[in-house]
Amino acid sequence: MNFNAIWTIYIFEMRRFFRTMTQSLVSPVLSTSLYFVVFGAAIGSRIDEVEGVSYGAFIVPGLIMLSVMTQATSNASFGIYFPKFIGTIYELLSAPVNFLEVVAGYVGAAATKALFIGLVILVTAFFFVDIEIAHPIAMLAFLVLTCVSFALLGFIIGIWAGNFEQLQLIPLLVITPLVFLGGSFYSISMLPPVWQAITLFNPVVYLISGFRWSFFGTADVGIGLSLFAIAFFTALCIGFIWWIFKTGWRIRQ
Amino acid sequence: MSPIVSVKNLRKSYAGGFEALKSVNLDIEEGEILALLGPNGAGKTTLISTICGITVPTSGTVTVGGHDTQTAFRAARNLIGLVPQEINLEPFETVMNTVSFSRGLFGKKKDDAFVEDILRKLSLHDKKDNKIMMLSGGMKRRVLIAKALSHEPKVLFLDEPTAGVDVELRKDMWDVVADLKASGVTIILTTHYIEEAEAIADRVGVINKGEILLVQDKSDLMRQLGQKQLKIELNEATSRIPDALSAYDLSLSDDGLMLTYSYDTKAERTGITTLLNELQAAGLQLKDLQTAQSSLEDIFVGLVKEKA
Structure with a gap:
């Protein structure tokens, strides 16, 4: 393993994050605060409790997941798309590194940024609502796994994208709807039975449900199933990236 | 190695x-x-x-x-x-x-x-x-x-x-x-x-x-590039290169009217002066003289065209 290369890519990418620290943090903190004001205070005051939890607190895990998933995806996709766009990818392709090392560097950095943002949102949430975390270690583990798996997805999108529009396409058209419909702001038990069944095909449901369990000890689906879903999704992404590097799809002629 | x-x-x-x-x-x-x-x-x-x-x-x-x-x-x-x-x-x-x-x-x-x-x-x-x-x-x-x-x-x-x-x-x-x-x-x-x-x-x-x-x-x-050619046009056709000139790198055209002398520009002596003297001694009358040099570019263009 070329650990120096992994570390070098990781640090190089993190430096980009710190260069744009203000934008990176202000925007998620601001949008989360807006969600709390609108959903928590304005609308939430008219909703009693969801599964024994105040609505303001109930939406915290979903809000964190919403930001973490979109941030992990967009950071990783941009991270690998940018060298492709400006041409510096030649260096990665001619360096003594294999796919695991490249992925570890880029995905590791994107996941770290998303994790950082997720934690900042969690801290922001404490200012708005009273919450307790039932299983802090599980919470952190779920958060890390989600960051990594969506950064892997973002990496694939970055390799696939041929222009900046395509880079935005998947997060906008696929991830945001899936997260919104995945129970970020409601319990899926609140849906009519038909929609409940359909919702179970949405992979994000399992992530949000598992993450919510780590806060409140209750979940829409079993915790084991949630873990399996996230592991399966991660394995799928790693498999696809392995294939990309093996065939050179969209990166090596 | x-x-x-x-x-x-x-x-x-x-x-x-x-x-x-x-x-x-x-x-x-x-x-x-x-x-x-x-x-x-x-x-x-x-x-x-x-x-x-x-x-x-x-x-x-x-x-x-x-x-x-x-x-x-x-x-x-x-x-x-x-x-x-x-x-x-x-x-x-x-x-x-x-x-x-x-x-x-x-x-x-x-x-x-x-x-x-x-x-x-x-x-x-x-x-x-x-x-x-x-x-x-x-x-x-x-x-x-x-x-x-x-x-x-x-x-x-x-x-x-x-x-x-x-x-x-x-x-x-x-x-x-x-x-x-x-x-x-x-x-x-x-x-x-x-x-x-x-x-x-x-x-x-x-x-x-x-x-x-x-x-x-x-x-x-x-070295190939350093090769230069002196083309000597004769007033009257000659059937063969005179023996006295056999020491020189000379070739005769088919019509017998043109002698081509190849020499190295980088050599200490090109031999042009003695050649011209000996041509005169051999009784050959000169009509015109011209020199030509191939460049790396000529070789390059020639190669590229040849294979085109």
């Missing part, structure tokens, strides 16, 4: 059927400067990209320092530095960071003193904390070279290092290449400019339409 880079039957064809490389064979000796000359689209960049691992070959093998670039890619790539044709650099990073990044990518420990030393040699040291986007085009090219040298490669590929560069900077670049050679680095450069190959290469290879047409020592080529 075995070659440091050995290319055997290397082919590259694309999905549309276009053959960018047609069974290329090439050996590059350690410590030499090889200039690959060829027109646009000849396959120069494809050849370099394939050796460096950016392009996957359709068939054939490449070894660098004895390591196969496919099966032992780490060992092979560790020996290679690549300076691409396009100026591909991260605009928002500093010179120091971007060069250190390259070093790390090749698995080398961070070494600011070493990187600074490279920057100093390339006259970039005073710009080390500048962002890439603040640099001039020539400076950016130097940064690309610094990146390629950051991991102490044994073989350096320079893909058209002086394309679109002004005359002064081109000369600077040649000095850089000469210094690198002196430090023991093997250099392969592609170029459009024949004068560039003449100025710095030890050997010259000519590539066109994916085929290597010739690889020759530059000094041999220059």
Whole structure:
């Protein structure tokens, strides 16, 4: 393993994050605060409790997941798309590194940024609502796994994208709807039975449900199933990236 | 001594059927400067990209320092530095960071003193904390070279290092290449400019339409170039070259009206004066004289046309 290369890519990418620290943090903190004001205070005051939890607190895990998933995806996709766009990818392709090392560097950095943002949102949430975390270690583990798996997805999108529009396409058209419909702001038990069944095909449901369990000890689906879903999704992404590097799809002629 | 880079039957064809490389064979000796000359689209960049691992070959093998670039890619790539044709650099990073990044990518420990030393040699040291986007085009090219040298490669590929560069900077670049050679680095450069190959290469290879047409020592080529011809037109046709002139490298045209004398311009004596005296002594009357010299360009154009 070329650990120096992994570390070098990781640090190089993190430096980009710190260069744009203000934008990176202000925007998620601001949008989360807006969600709390609108959903928590304005609308939430008219909703009693969801599964024994105040609505303001109930939406915290979903809000964190919403930001973490979109941030992990967009950071990783941009991270690998940018060298492709400006041409510096030649260096990665001619360096003594294999796919695991490249992925570890880029995905590791994107996941770290998303994790950082997720934690900042969690801290922001404490200012708005009273919450307790039932299983802090599980919470952190779920958060890390989600960051990594969506950064892997973002990496694939970055390799696939041929222009900046395509880079935005998947997060906008696929991830945001899936997260919104995945129970970020409601319990899926609140849906009519038909929609409940359909919702179970949405992979994000399992992530949000598992993450919510780590806060409140209750979940829409079993915790084991949630873990399996996230592991399966991660394995799928790693498999696809392995294939990309093996065939050179969209990166090596 | 075995070659440091050995290319055997290397082919590259694309999905549309276009053959960018047609069974290329090439050996590059350690410590030499090889200039690959060829027109646009000849396959120069494809050849370099394939050796460096950016392009996957359709068939054939490449070894660098004895390591196969496919099966032992780490060992092979560790020996290679690549300076691409396009100026591909991260605009928002500093010179120091971007060069250190390259070093790390090749698995080398961070070494600011070493990187600074490279920057100093390339006259970039005073710009080390500048962002890439603040640099001039020539400076950016130097940064690309610094990146390629950051991991102490044994073989350096320079893909058209002086394309679109002004005359002064081109000369600077040649000095850089000469210094690198002196430090023991093997250099392969592609170029459009024949004068560039003449100025710095030890050997010259000519590539066109994916085929290597010739690889020759530059000094041999220059010797061919040093050959000049004196054409002597006679007033009256002669059936044979007089015996008295047999010591000269002369040929007679079919109509007997033209004698061609080949001589070396670099020799101490060209023999022209004595030849003319002896022609007169032999009773041949001269009508006209003209001289002609072939250039590397003539050889190059001739080769490229011949195979077209």
